[in-house]
Amino acid sequence: MPREPRIxxxxxxxxxxxxxxxxxxxxxxxxxxxAFEVLIAMVGPDHVYTRHFENFVRQGGxxxxxxxxxxxxxxxxxxxxxxxxxxxxx
Numbered sequence: 740m741p742r743e744p745r746i747x748x749x750x751x752x753x754x755x756x757x758x759x760x761x762x763x764x765x766x767x768x769x770x771x772x773x774a775f776e777v778l779i780a781m782v783g784p785d786h787v788y789t790r791h792f793e794n795f796v797r798q799g800g801x802x803x804x805x806x807x808x809x810x811x812x813x814x815x816x817x818x819x820x821x822x823x824x825x826x827x828x829x
Contacts, residue, residue, distance in 0.1 A: 746781065746815045749774040750808055771796045774811060781818050788814045 752770055775796075778789050788810045795807035 746777055746811055746818070749777060750811050750815070778811065778814055782814050786814075788817075 749770065775789070775793060778786075778792055782788050792807050792810040795803040795810065
Protein backbone atom coordinates (compact mmCIF):
# COMPACT_ATOMS: atom_id res chain seq x y z
CA MET A 740 0.00 0.00 0.00
CA PRO A 741 1.51 3.37 -0.98
CA ARG A 742 2.18 5.81 1.82
CA GLU A 743 0.56 9.21 2.01
CA PRO A 744 2.83 12.03 0.91
CA ARG A 745 4.45 13.95 3.74
CA ILE A 746 4.72 17.73 3.86
CA UNK A 747 8.46 17.31 3.22
CA UNK A 748 7.65 15.61 -0.09
CA UNK A 749 5.71 18.69 -1.21
CA UNK A 750 8.39 21.09 -0.07
CA UNK A 751 11.08 19.14 -1.94
CA UNK A 752 8.94 18.70 -5.06
CA UNK A 753 8.05 22.38 -5.06
CA UNK A 754 11.66 23.49 -4.86
CA UNK A 755 12.63 20.98 -7.53
CA UNK A 756 9.95 22.20 -9.91
CA UNK A 757 10.65 25.87 -9.28
CA UNK A 758 14.36 25.44 -9.89
CA UNK A 759 13.95 23.27 -12.98
CA UNK A 760 14.49 24.64 -16.46
CA UNK A 761 11.81 22.20 -17.60
CA UNK A 762 8.89 23.74 -15.71
CA UNK A 763 5.73 21.69 -16.30
CA UNK A 764 2.52 23.69 -15.67
CA UNK A 765 0.40 20.53 -15.41
CA UNK A 766 2.73 19.03 -12.81
CA UNK A 767 2.75 22.36 -10.94
CA UNK A 768 -1.07 22.43 -10.88
CA UNK A 769 -1.14 18.88 -9.47
CA UNK A 770 1.53 19.76 -6.88
CA UNK A 771 -0.34 22.91 -5.86
CA UNK A 772 -3.64 21.06 -5.42
CA UNK A 773 -2.17 18.21 -3.37
CA ALA A 774 0.02 20.53 -1.25
CA PHE A 775 -3.06 22.66 -0.53
CA GLU A 776 -4.99 19.56 0.58
CA VAL A 777 -2.17 18.50 2.91
CA LEU A 778 -1.91 22.01 4.32
CA ILE A 779 -5.67 22.07 5.03
CA ALA A 780 -5.38 18.70 6.77
CA MET A 781 -2.51 20.00 8.91
CA VAL A 782 -3.69 23.46 9.96
CA GLY A 783 -7.24 23.87 8.64
CA PRO A 784 -8.82 25.77 5.75
CA ASP A 785 -9.06 29.11 7.54
CA HIS A 786 -5.53 29.20 8.93
CA VAL A 787 -3.37 32.12 7.84
CA TYR A 788 -0.78 29.72 6.32
CA THR A 789 -3.45 28.12 4.15
CA ARG A 790 -4.80 31.44 2.92
CA HIS A 791 -1.34 32.84 2.21
CA PHE A 792 -0.23 29.65 0.45
CA GLU A 793 -3.26 29.84 -1.83
CA ASN A 794 -2.58 33.48 -2.69
CA PHE A 795 1.13 32.97 -3.28
CA VAL A 796 0.76 30.01 -5.65
CA ARG A 797 -2.02 31.79 -7.54
CA GLN A 798 0.28 34.75 -8.22
CA GLY A 799 3.01 32.38 -9.39
CA GLY A 800 6.02 34.69 -9.40
CA UNK A 801 9.34 33.31 -8.18
CA UNK A 802 9.19 35.33 -4.96
CA UNK A 803 5.59 34.25 -4.41
CA UNK A 804 6.47 30.59 -4.87
CA UNK A 805 9.36 30.86 -2.42
CA UNK A 806 6.92 32.38 0.09
CA UNK A 807 4.48 29.49 -0.55
CA UNK A 808 7.22 26.97 0.18
CA UNK A 809 7.95 28.93 3.35
CA UNK A 810 4.31 28.56 4.44
CA UNK A 811 4.56 24.79 3.96
CA UNK A 812 7.72 24.75 6.07
CA UNK A 813 6.10 26.90 8.77
CA UNK A 814 3.07 24.59 8.90
CA UNK A 815 5.39 21.60 9.22
CA UNK A 816 7.20 23.28 12.12
CA UNK A 817 3.94 24.26 13.80
CA UNK A 818 2.60 20.73 13.40
CA UNK A 819 5.79 19.25 14.86
CA UNK A 820 5.72 21.63 17.83
CA UNK A 821 2.06 20.80 18.45
CA UNK A 822 2.86 17.09 18.41
CA UNK A 823 5.64 17.64 20.94
CA UNK A 824 3.35 19.48 23.34
CA UNK A 825 0.27 17.38 22.60
CA UNK A 826 -1.63 20.39 21.31
CA UNK A 827 -3.18 21.20 17.97
CA UNK A 828 -2.92 24.79 16.79
CA UNK A 829 -5.75 24.88 14.26
